[in-house]
Amino acid sequence: xxxxxxxxxxxxxxxxxxxxxxxxxxxxxxxxxxxxxxxxxxxxxxxxxxxxxxxxxxxxxxxxxxxxxxxxxxxxxxxxxxxxxxxxxxxxxxxxxxxxxxxxxxxxxxxxxxxxxxxxxxxxxxxxxxxxxxxxxxxxxxxxxxxxxxxxxxxxxxxxxxxxxxxxxxxxxxxxxxxxxxxxxxxxxxxxxxxxxxxxxxxxxxxxxxxxxxxxxxxxxxxxxxxxxxxxxxxxxxxxxxxxxxxxxxxxxxxxxxxxxxxxxxxxxxxxxxxxxxxxxxxxxxxxxxxxxxxxxxxxxxxxxxxxxxxxxxxxxxxxxxxxxxxxxxxxxxxxxxxxxxxx
Amino acid sequence: xxxxxxxxxxxxxxxxxxxxxxxxxxxxxxxxxxxxxxxxxxxxxxxxxxxxxxxxxxxxxxxxxxxxxxxxxxxxxxxxxxxxxxxxxxxxxxxxxxxxxxxxxxxxxxxxxxxxxxxxxxxxxxxxxxxxxxxxxxxxxxxxxxxxxxxxxxxxxxxxxxxxxxxxxxxxxxxxxxxxxxxxxxxxxxxxxxxxxxxxxxxxxxxxxxxxxxxxxxxxxxxxxxxxxxxxxxxxxxxxxxxxxxxxxxxxxxxxxxxxxxxxxxxxxxxxxxxxxxxxxxxxxxxxxxxxxxxxxxxxxxxxxxxxxxxxxxxxxxxxxxxxxxxxxxxxxxxxxxxxxxxxxxxxxxxxxxxxxxxxxxxxxxxxxxxxxxxxxxxxxxxxxxxxxxxxxxxxxxxxxxxxxxxxxxxxxxxxxxxxxxxxxxxxxxxxxxxxxxxxxxxxxxxxxxxxxxxxxxxxxxxxxxxxxxxxxxxxxxxxxxxxxxxxxxxxxxxxxxxxxxxxxxxxxxxxxxxxxxxxxxxxxxxxxxxxxxxxxxxxxxxxxxxxxxxxxxxxxxxx
Numbered sequence: 001x002x003x004x005x006x007x008x009x010x011x012x013x014x015x016x017x018x019x020x021x022x023x024x025x026x027x028x029x030x031x032x033x034x035x036x037x038x039x040x041x042x043x044x045x046x047x048x049x050x051x052x053x054x055x056x057x058x059x060x061x062x063x064x065x066x067x068x069x070x071x072x073x074x075x076x077x078x079x080x081x082x083x084x085x086x087x088x089x090x091x092x093x094x095x096x097x098x099x100x101x102x103x104x105x106x107x108x109x110x111x112x113x114x115x116x117x118x119x120x121x122x123x124x125x126x127x128x129x130x131x132x133x134x135x136x137x138x139x140x141x142x143x144x145x146x147x148x149x150x151x152x153x154x155x156x157x158x159x160x161x162x163x164x165x166x167x168x169x170x171x172x173x174x175x176x177x178x179x180x181x182x183x184x185x186x187x188x189x190x191x192x193x194x195x196x197x198x199x200x201x202x203x204x205x206x207x208x209x210x211x212x213x214x215x216x217x218x219x220x221x222x223x224x225x226x227x228x229x230x231x232x233x234x235x236x237x238x239x240x241x242x243x244x245x246x247x248x249x250x251x252x253x254x255x256x257x258x259x260x261x262x263x264x265x266x267x268x269x270x271x272x273x274x275x276x277x278x279x280x281x282x283x284x285x286x287x288x289x290x291x292x293x294x295x296x297x298x299x300x301x302x303x304x305x306x307x308x309x310x311x312x313x314x315x316x317x318x319x320x321x322x323x324x325x326x327x328x329x330x331x332x333x334x335x336x337x338x339x340x341x342x343x344x
Numbered sequence: 345x346x347x348x349x350x351x352x353x354x355x356x357x358x359x360x361x362x363x364x365x366x367x368x369x370x371x372x373x374x375x376x377x378x379x380x381x382x383x384x385x386x387x388x389x390x391x392x393x394x395x396x397x398x399x400x401x402x403x404x405x406x407x408x409x410x411x412x413x414x415x416x417x418x419x420x421x422x423x424x425x426x427x428x429x430x431x432x433x434x435x436x437x438x439x440x441x442x443x444x445x446x447x448x449x450x451x452x453x454x455x456x457x458x459x460x461x462x463x464x465x466x467x468x469x470x471x472x473x474x475x476x477x478x479x480x481x482x483x484x485x486x487x488x489x490x491x492x493x494x495x496x497x498x499x500x501x502x503x504x505x506x507x508x509x510x511x512x513x514x515x516x517x518x519x520x521x522x523x524x525x526x527x528x529x530x531x532x533x534x535x536x537x538x539x540x541x542x543x544x545x546x547x548x549x550x551x552x553x554x555x556x557x558x559x560x561x562x563x564x565x566x567x568x569x570x571x572x573x574x575x576x577x578x579x580x581x582x583x584x585x586x587x588x589x590x591x592x593x594x595x596x597x598x599x600x601x602x603x604x605x606x607x608x609x610x611x612x613x614x615x616x617x618x619x620x621x622x623x624x625x626x627x628x629x630x631x632x633x634x635x636x637x638x639x640x641x642x643x644x645x646x647x648x649x650x651x652x653x654x655x656x657x658x659x660x661x662x663x664x665x666x667x668x669x670x671x672x673x674x675x676x677x678x679x680x681x682x683x684x685x686x687x688x689x690x691x692x693x694x695x696x697x698x699x700x701x702x703x704x705x706x707x708x709x710x711x712x713x714x715x716x717x718x719x720x721x722x723x724x725x726x727x728x729x730x731x732x733x734x735x736x737x738x739x740x741x742x743x744x745x746x747x748x749x750x751x752x753x754x755x756x757x758x759x760x761x762x763x764x765x766x767x768x769x770x771x772x773x774x775x776x777x778x779x780x781x782x783x784x785x786x787x788x789x790x791x792x793x794x795x796x797x798x799x800x801x802x803x804x805x806x807x808x809x810x811x812x813x814x815x816x817x818x819x820x821x822x823x824x825x826x827x828x829x830x831x832x833x834x835x836x837x838x839x840x841x842x843x844x845x846x847x848x849x850x851x852x853x854x855x856x857x858x859x860x861x862x863x864x865x866x867x868x869x870x871x872x873x874x875x876x877x878x879x880x881x882x883x884x885x886x887x888x889x890x891x892x893x894x895x896x897x898x899x900x901x902x903x904x
Contacts, residue, residue, distance in 0.1 A: 241447035248402055248442075249462045249517075250434035259461075260450050267452070339452060339501035 137226025385568030
């Protein structure tokens, strides 16, 4: 290449031309690899963490009953607890691959079956609560940011932060007391009325009535974080130069907000939403317990009070896997939303 | 075609200070007429009100401003327009090319859509056809071709484009609705000289071929002179000088115009060689490059030998610095010139020991630089550095005293710390030092901050300074003062420097030798007069072709 070619008019244009980034396949493979590694760690932790816990499961199983040493040995043998830890671990791994999480001590049923039974109610509760709080939080977040300093802003951030700082169980009990106990507007526990044989719409109506209080409790506690993050990231975007460009072009104020500011402000919020969705299911433990909601959280609570190791192991692995999978989705979605990541 | 007229326009910002609400007059009683089809340059330093004046044309000022007076765009007074009418006027009668090629485009939308958006919202009357996506797309493609971009570039997101490309997208966007007035607010400030010339060319040609009016804002008089017929100089909200470009460039009347002009010296003009308004190198002491070279011919203090720095990447490794040999002599200022991406900053970082070389080595006083902690520490006492942006280089929570005392404290310099700090501040011309000791960076001007950074370097009594674009973020008048300080340090204390810059004028002002870097390689080096007045390499010639030189000025005069 001669010197004059080197410094042609196009030099600078080509010199600092940014290159294309990694391919989709590569990106997904990388993120999936990372998630898989986390899952393996969870499986390992799930086994060993519960072995370190103090307490002899067989003794607590037999708690309050007259049992002979022989009977204890039989129980140990039945659950494989007489074998060395390494052998137990091997069995745990091979079973896990076959989708078998062992048998619950307290329910005498396969853990997998129990978890699948309870997964539906949990997904129903956390799904509706998450959807509602995300919509509410993001909507209020952008309104408060756009009208920063107004009464609307002050009132809403105030209310949201108060609810956010209230203990979940306390708020749940208060709701129970007022709307369930005193006013009798809603049932106080469970997912369906005991002994009810309703089907079709009547069944849906019954579940919806039972769902209302636990769901509202969850929404009240978590929507604040969506509001605050959306508000903060929109405030940050509001001084951005490209909004001046948009205004100069003649866009209306609400178009400037909807078409330019919000899409950018949503980026950090999306990650947070997915991170908290996983956490929300974990947080269901308190709400489900307070409202006797027959979900995974309630199951975990019961497993903890036993303690029922296979069941705890099972719920632990399921909860953690949900969080990891949610993070994986967040990574993928973030790349879809933010073109800059595609070349990063 | 509308005529733009400012009648006794004032713009006042309401500010919130520690002592309560205050007011700041950004534009102060400006009267100015821009005739249809004319080109006007608006010059001044940051904060002089030139951008405020431009933004007021489309009423884009923030809510805490108040305007008095009139802005007549054609028959209409902009401050009196209703919102609906104002939105219709925006972009169709006047459009703005914003400065921040980086930030003025929405990062998550394709540039094609951003250009198309302007067409879509004004798709009424004559432009109703742009409601159809197909018509709009072909118009966008046409606009991209106007600014020398292939229509395929429209599918890019802003981050996929270079600075010059983004700025041309902004120009294409401004032209979308065929406005009759274009306001360009520092359109090339963040760009390299070569790219800058290209963008100005595109803008200038379009304005001329369409007979548009242009208001161009810049702190750089030479940029304005190249594109505008007339230049207006502003200072503290007021117009201080107004006249034809050639006249202002050749014979500036107001002291502020003179200060602005001095920031961009004519290369080849003896009046600005080793000479700044506030300091001139003493003639006889052998500070001319010839004398210097003789006096210190073998006195190389800092040297790079066969230095290569490679940055790995999936797409193959890039040699940011490619087998470079560079020597800096004691008591001499060497200017390392190149455009961004040329590897000059990587070279400087490597010479400071901040970056390990892939091969080759840095020599200090003839000894290779080792990357052990202890060796680096003693090396850093002798070779200090000054960074580009003083606001970012100083810890905002530290007082000036803390900032300057940190170095001596780390190196456990003997003597009274307060005395060392005061002496360093005095050497950096912050007089009297007592006044600055307790201040924090926020309370200082940009120039004062850079002096504090330099004082921090001087506190260690270094033999040599490495300065990375020391004046690039500073205003024109401050630039001259900081350069004068560097020149004075060299002449009076014998502190040599390696100054990294994209600004050939800086080299002409203060350097003894100049080294030109291009794509990681040194393509030309030698005494300033030799390289800048008689460039050999194509790239040096290219750089010189886009900056004001005495030759060009002579041509300009001849043409008159």
